[in-house]
Amino acid sequence: MVLDPSRYQDHRTWKMTPGLIRARQPFFKKNMIGLAILAGVSAGIYTYTYRFLHKDNDFADVPIPPIDEKELEQLKKEYEQHKRERQ
Numbered sequence: 174m175v176l177d178p179s180r181y182q183d184h185r186t187w188k189m190t191p192g193l194i195r196a197r198q199p200f201f202k203k204n205m206i207g208l209a210i211l212a213g214v215s216a217g218i219y220t221y222t223y224r225f226l227h228k229d230n231d232f233a234d235v236p237i238p239p240i241d242e243k244e245l246e247q248l249k250k251e252y253e254q255h256k257r258e259r260q
Contacts (some may be wrong), residue, residue, distance in 0.1 A: 181193035189197075
């Protein structure tokens with residue numbers, strides 16, 4: 174069965190036996206180095222992508238047309254009316 178304890182685990186606590194700990198000890202350093210490399214590459218790719226995507230300013234060269242007071246008042250009224258309808 175899947176949860177049958179192995180001879181390398183304590184049958185009551187499911188902890189590793191001293192033999193298993195000794196067997197894994199030579200690989201610990203290499204595993205930690207591999208983990209650091211994998212985490213570093215992942216963080217580097219994430220950082221590069223984040224900076225690349227937030228560098229864009231596609232609409233910086235598009236001028237915003239001026240709006241006169243009459244249009245501004247009309248937009249404010251529409252906004253207030255829409256706000257009242259939502260409540």
